[in-house]
Amino acid sequence: MHFTDAYLEGLLVDDCPYDDLTTEGLGIGDTEGVVEAAPKAPGIVAGLDAACRLFELRGARVERLAKDGDAVEAGQVILRACGRASELHAVYKTAQNVLEYASGVANRAADMVRAAKAENPRAQVALTRKHFPGTKPIVYAAVRAAGGIVHRYGLSDSVLVFDQHRVFCASPDAAVARLKESAPERKIAVEVDSIEEGLRYAAAGADIIQCERFAPETVAEFRRVLSEKHPNVVINVAGGVTAQNAAEYARAGADVLVTSWPYFGKPFDVKMRFSCPNPGACK
Amino acid sequence: MHFTDAYLEGLLVDDCPYDDLTTEGLGIGDTEGVVEAAPKAPGIVAGLDAACRLFELRGARVERLAKDGDAVEAGQVILRACGRASELHAVYKTAQNVLEYASGVANRAADMVRAAKAENPRAQVALTRKHFPGTKPIVYAAVRAAGGIVHRYGLSDSVLVFDQHRVFCASPDAAVARLKESAPERKIAVEVDSIEEGLRYAAAGADIIQCERFAPETVAEFRRVLSEKHPNVVINVAGGVTAQNAAEYARAGADVLVTSWPYFGKPFDVKMRFSCPNPGACK
Numbered sequence: 420m421h422f423t424d425a426y427l428e429g430l431l432v433d434d435c436p437y438d439d440l441t442t443e444g445l446g447i448g449d450t451e452g453v454v455e456a457a458p459k460a461p462g463i464v465a466g467l468d469a470a471c472r473l474f475e476l477r478g479a480r481v482e483r484l485a486k487d488g489d490a491v492e493a494g495q496v497i498l499r500a501c502g503r504a505s506e507l508h509a510v511y512k513t514a515q516n517v518l519e520y521a522s523g524v525a526n527r528a529a530d531m532v533r534a535a536k537a538e539n540p541r542a543q544v545a546l547t548r549k550h551f552p553g554t555k556p557i558v559y560a561a562v563r564a565a566g567g568i569v570h571r572y573g574l575s576d577s578v579l580v581f582d583q584h585r586v587f588c589a590s591p592d593a594a595v596a597r598l599k600e601s602a603p604e605r606k607i608a609v610e611v612d613s614i615e616e617g618l619r620y621a622a623a624g625a626d627i628i629q630c631e632r633f634a635p636e637t638v639a640e641f642r643r644v645l646s647e648k649h650p651n652v653v654i655n656v657a658g659g660v661t662a663q664n665a666a667e668y669a670r671a672g673a674d675v676l677v678t679s680w681p682y683f684g685k686p687f688d689v690k691m692r693f694s695c696p697n698p699g700a701c702k
Numbered sequence: 703m704h705f706t707d708a709y710l711e712g713l714l715v716d717d718c719p720y721d722d723l724t725t726e727g728l729g730i731g732d733t734e735g736v737v738e739a740a741p742k743a744p745g746i747v748a749g750l751d752a753a754c755r756l757f758e759l760r761g762a763r764v765e766r767l768a769k770d771g772d773a774v775e776a777g778q779v780i781l782r783a784c785g786r787a788s789e790l791h792a793v794y795k796t797a798q799n800v801l802e803y804a805s806g807v808a809n810r811a812a813d814m815v816r817a818a819k820a821e822n823p824r825a826q827v828a829l830t831r832k833h834f835p836g837t838k839p840i841v842y843a844a845v846r847a848a849g850g851i852v853h854r855y856g857l858s859d860s861v862l863v864f865d866q867h868r869v870f871c872a873s874p875d876a877a878v879a880r881l882k883e884s885a886p887e888r889k890i891a892v893e894v895d896s897i898e899e900g901l902r903y904a905a906a907g908a909d910i911i912q913c914e915r916f917a918p919e920t921v922a923e924f925r926r927v928l929s930e931k932h933p934n935v936v937i938n939v940a941g942g943v944t945a946q947n948a949a950e951y952a953r954a955g956a957d958v959l960v961t962s963w964p965y966f967g968k969p970f971d972v973k974m975r976f977s978c979p980n981p982g983a984c985k
Contacts, residue, residue, distance in 0.1 A: 433836065434857060438857075438858055440858060440861045440885055441881070444885050445881065513835060516833075516834070519832075549969075552716075552800050552840060553712070553836045553837055554836055557834075573719060574717060574724065578723045583794070583976045584725060586978045587730040588728060598724070601726070693870075
């Protein structure tokens with residue numbers, strides 16, 4: 420996951436489009452100082468590439484003391500930036516927000532990955548397109564840090580048939596054959612509401628059956644039938660998949676746990692500690 | 703709160719940079735249909751301007767059946783878009799995400815506004831800069847729909863002295879005088895950790911004292927002392943202010959409840975119901 424400078428500049432300009440009235444008004448802009456980022460609780464960190472680059476973009480010198488996906492202790496310094504107060508203040512809140520939101524998503528996703536892989540090491544946790552609009556780079560960094568995967572980057576990289584498509588189709592059963600012809604290099608995924616529907620689309624040649632709001636025991640039953648008839652078809656589970664039921668779904672035989680749950684919750688607190696060896700300004 | 707087309711186009715292109723492989727592959731792109739947005743539970747809606755414009759940008763015709771801040775019933779249709787399947791599918795998930803995240807923030811903020819204003823109709827709930835990075839337009843639409851205010855758009859519109867500034871100052875007590883000189887058209891706000899510190903900065907001429915993590919009873923005590931000595935100084939409370947304690951803080955005499963709490967939580971579910979009078983394609 421790469422953060423472009425254009426994206427990161429956008430975040431900085433969002434927060435400080437012109438002058439930083441407080442820092443400049445105090446006359447402290449040129450005073451040198453240090454800011455250290457340290458999580459308040461143990462956990463996984465994410466967003467470090469972005470946070471480091473944000474400081475660099477305004478001219479601060481950065482020491483990166485951890486990398487995305489590292490499990491760190493409470494109070495462990497993960498990033499240190501040195502520079503003028505004007506540089507540090509133009510960046511620190513944005514960097515903190517990126518670290519806190521990315522790490523919050525990463526910790527919740529990592530809980531799901533751990534739970535699922537304890538039952539089946541090949542099971543994957545895939546995060547959806549249902550993130551806060553405009554936050555893909557941060558969300559994808561979090562997914563990677565957690566050991567998860569991206570379900571779909573968007574509509575142009577993958578094929579997934581929903582009811583919202585079938586409503587337009589005179590013969591929904593013809594859908595898979597059409598898609599296999601139009602997109603022979605893509606796997607064809609179909610979301611279904613029942614075992615019967617899933618078996619019908621698997622028989623029609625779907626590569627992935629996405630089970631919408633199946634109970635874990637229904638997934639297990641589907642797995643048994645599907646493994647006999649269509650052993651290569653991938654089973655996704657979607658709808659209400661959380662850290663609480665991830666183990667159950669993995670045990671039931673789901674290959675991919677599709678979830679938006681890690682997006683909803685608190686940021687992971689990261690304290691930004693300032694120090695200044697020679698406070699000289701604002702006398 | 704205005705959403706620029708450039709911003710909304712960015713959201714659409716994020717989700718569909720090139721082709722919609724599924725809709726186009728199915729051959730349903732030109733088939734006409736309807737999508738209706740309806741919340742699953744009663745509550746306040748937000749993000750409607752953006753959602754409507756998103757559909758228009760791809761050529762769909764839109765009926766707006768509610769406006770931001772309206773309290774709606776479960777199942778009440780708030781937006782109807784008519785057009786070709788290609789247009790509706792290019793937009794509906796992004797529109798749904800905007801509506802759900804904006805309305806989620808709006809409902810939590812509205813809970814705080816109601817709680818605070820029941821105690822003091824002049825109290826304001828002000829949302830902070832600690833939102834998911836890159837989401838200002840959606841967040842601000844939510845704040846307005848809830849009857850709240852924006853604490854600071856960023857560093858260029860307001861003056862607020864934190865400890866992170868004072869660490870650079872040889873004489874922090876000189877801060878207010880300097881800022882009053884450099885920014886005579888702005889109110890000067892200072893965040894403090896104690897009543898004593900608050901009184902010192904109020905005496906120095908601060909217009910706003912932001913009480914960081916004061917208990918409600920400490921705010922009440924501060925209010926008493928401050929009203930005697932500096933009756934025109936505004937009291938902000940910040941740090942841990944939620945819907946649960948908003949009434950207490952308003953009752954204690956806080957003028958402004960500064961909070962990030964509405965940002966953390968679940969989106970407000972909005973169902974997107976598709977229909978197609980003449981399913982003709984994908985035979």
